[in-house]
Amino acid sequence: MTSGSYAVPTVLFSRDHLPSDVAARRRTGEWVRIRRGASIAAHPAGTDAHERRDRELRAALVALSATLGPHACFSHTTAALLWDLPTWGTSSRIHVTSRSRSSVRRGAPVARHVALVPDDERTEIRGLPATTLARTVADCAMTSSPAEGLVIADAALRSGADPAEVAALLTRRSGRRGVRLAREILACADVGAESPGESLTRLILLAAGFPRPTTQLEVRTHLGTFRADMGWEEWRLLIEYDGRSKYAGAELETFMREKRRADALVEAGWRLLRVTKEDLRDPDVLVTRVRRMVRGPIPHTSRPALRLP
Known part of the structure; x- marks a missing residue:
């Protein structure tokens, strides 16, 4: 299994700099604002729109991780991004799963999912808490469109996801909304799809x-x-x-x-x-x-x- 070879940009926190310096660097384009109180250095030349979105979102996760409670982790398409799985039509909304909504401070622009994430379904990627590859596939297949779900499932199989493990996760969720679609997506997933x-x-x-x-x-x-x-x-x-x-x-x-x-x-x-x-x-x-x-x-x-x- 691999979480890709991408690099997460260094997050520049406003609290560590004079307000006038932050404003000036953002104004000149030297820094790019990713969320309140956090920026990154300007994108390298030649970076396309998709790459810019991914760089900014991954950096935003670093900034947001400090506000997460001990039982919260990044999930769904956000975890897919951390696993370096390609997505199709995914928004920049951040997804966090925890057993309580209070695990994320109010004001954070995230989609909160209240659910238990057992220890064997969570991991760390680049030091960030995230769902395992199998759990990520299951979550995305249950909640995404067939197109996005299949793109993620195909890529996850190429990255080493075990379809039997994903199927077992779906079995434990039998009767829940989205499980039927997720099973169809998993049945159609193919390790031979390369894009x-x-x-x-x-x-x-x-x-x-x-x-x-x-x-x-x-x-x-x-x-x-x-x-x-x-x-x-x-x-x-x-x-x-x-x-x-x-x-x-x-x-x-x-x-x-x-x-x-x-x-x-x-x-x-x-x-x-x-x-x-x-x-x-x-x-x-x-x-x-x-x-x-x-x-x-x-x-x-x-x-x-x-x-x-």
Whole structure:
């Protein structure tokens, strides 16, 4: 199990500096305010909006941790952030779980969850109290959308989460709101999904009634063996999610390498459909494109495993 290799920015507390200095440094952009009485140094050049949000939120957790009671810990999507799990559509709201609401001082901008967190379901990440990886997956799957829940569950499996442990946690919560959805998310989770885009593409296909695709499907070609993000052997159909990082760096060289790979797959008798972030915004169009590429009948599924929100 890993909680990622990110670094938490140093928190600069206003109480340690003259008010005029704090105001001046924030005004010039040298410091960035993360919450009342706390700042961090300006973000490094080239930091995108998502990275800025994560840096500020992690630093805010450090500042907030001093106000937590002894039985409180960060949970839900906040714990997912500490575990360095990618999220989809997550707000910057901080989640804290404790056996009493008084464990967090009033005025803190947090979502308070009143529940017991046994010792075997809590840990420390970068010195911050948080739910274990399995507990984090269970909490997120019960309270998040199917999309966010599946993105987190897939990433957690890649980070070493034990699905049996998550299932046991859900069994102990039988009858509670969100458990049924969480079980469906866990059943659909796949360690082979390597990005949120791949998880969301698979979710759209499952929600449309397609049979579960095989992730990291190996295909032999005259150039060697390649792995596709997902696909169905019976239809000789491959789905590739194209994130921007795939083409970063030497763009022409990377593009030509991807083209040779795609040509080799087609020559080996496979059809290839590429999906981008923009395609995920219109699931119906994506589903129609996939159906048009299917060779043979599509098994009818009376009830999709997961539905889109």
